[in-house]
Amino acid sequence: MPLTGLKIGLIGGGAMGGALATGLVKSGRVPAGALLVSDVNVRCLRNLEETLGVRAFQDNEPVAGEADVVILAVKPDVVVPVLQGIGSLLRPEQTLISIAAGVPLVRLERNIPGPVPVVRVMPNTPCLVGAGASAYALGSNAGPRDAARAEAVFSSVGRVVAVKEVLLDAVTGLSGSGPAYIYLVIEALADGGVRMGLPRDVALVLAAQTVLGAARMVLETGEHPAQLKDRVTTPAGTTAAGLFVLEDRSVRAALAEAVRAAAARSRELSTGGNS
Numbered sequence: 026m027p028l029t030g031l032k033i034g035l036i037g038g039g040a041m042g043g044a045l046a047t048g049l050v051k052s053g054r055v056p057a058g059a060l061l062v063s064d065v066n067v068r069c070l071r072n073l074e075e076t077l078g079v080r081a082f083q084d085n086e087p088v089a090g091e092a093d094v095v096i097l098a099v100k101p102d103v104v105v106p107v108l109q110g111i112g113s114l115l116r117p118e119q120t121l122i123s124i125a126a127g128v129p130l131v132r133l134e135r136n137i138p139g140p141v142p143v144v145r146v147m148p149n150t151p152c153l154v155g156a157g158a159s160a161y162a163l164g165s166n167a168g169p170r171d172a173a174r175a176e177a178v179f180s181s182v183g184r185v186v187a188v189k190e191v192l193l194d195a196v197t198g199l200s201g202s203g204p205a206y207i208y209l210v211i212e213a214l215a216d217g218g219v220r221m222g223l224p225r226d227v228a229l230v231l232a233a234q235t236v237l238g239a240a241r242m243v244l245e246t247g248e249h250p251a252q253l254k255d256r257v258t259t260p261a262g263t264t265a266a267g268l269f270v271l272e273d274r275s276v277r278a279a280l281a282e283a284v285r286a287a288a289a290r291s292r293e294l295s296t297g298g299n300s
């Protein structure tokens with residue numbers, strides 16, 4: 026769905042809000058003048074105003090009142106107070122998108138007086154470089170128009186999929202926390218290269234580019250990773266020797282267990298709040 030003609034509002038222009046603003050403007054899908062950002066942090070706000078040319082506000086009300094799509098990008102503990110401040114301005118023809126981790130749709134809806142469509146999204150930090158992985162779930166008043174709006178926004182900063190809300194903890198455990206797992210993998214691969222004599226900077230570029238290349242092969246060929254792996258594993262060859270070590274040290278099980286642990290922690294954190 027094109028975002029043409031729609032005004033996009035961001036409440037909170039910090040790490041994720043700023044990444045979204047940058048991605049939206051750079052994608053060319055939203056002209057800077059149609060992007061409204063509010064933040065209590067004047068430094069953040071001025072930076073976005075000067076670098077992107079967005080319309081910047083120190084109060085949330087003008088953004089909530091004017092934008093067609095209002096994206097809540099404040100920390101989870103400020104979401105309810107922010108909603109209590111802007112809730113009466115929101116209208117059913119708008120779409121409210123929350124990216125706050127662990128704040129359920131029911132809690133968002135409970136803090137808005139009218140039947141405003143709400144979408145909950147879990148993005149990740151590679152949105153900063155247009156390579157984010159986001160998943161969204163629709164609230165009780167949201168329909169296909171709101172899904173299309175959410176997809177248009179988040180596809181401009183990476184890939185986006187729809188899931189049931191109950192799966193957002195799993196999403197947090199996989200793609201939300203996943204960049205950190207892969208940073209660790211990249212660092213470890215680079216350490217291995219250094220151990221075998223490569224200069225540190227060369228090893229790091231080779232490691233990161235290898236992860237990027239493998240990810241693109243999976244996404245762009247559509248082939249199963251096992252097929253891609255088998256194709257580069259010559260009998261009695263170098264890759265087979267390396268793979269045996271990874272399987273022997275249970276790397277596969279460790280990564281799967283990391284996703285489970287992070288998803289469980291996400292669920293614990295989201296059931297901790299009750300306002």
Ligand SMILES: NC(=O)c1ccc[n+]([C@@H]2O[C@H](COP(=O)([O-])OP(=O)(O)OC[C@H]3O[C@@H](n4cnc5c(N)ncnc54)[C@H](OP(=O)(O)O)[C@@H]3O)[C@@H](O)[C@H]2O)c1
Binds near residue numbers: 041069097100
């Ligand atoms: N960063 C991530 O990797 C990531 C990934 C997925 C989801 N998220 C979600 O994204 C949301 C934002 O996270 P973030 O990392 O971008 O946080 P952040 O960098 O702290 O940005 C939030 C911004 O909102 C401002 N703010 C605070 N109270 C406000 C208010 N009442 N009205 C308007 N603006 C207000 C903050 O100002 P001050 O700095 O002055 O407080 C800050 O500039 C969170 O809910 C988080 O769960 C983040």
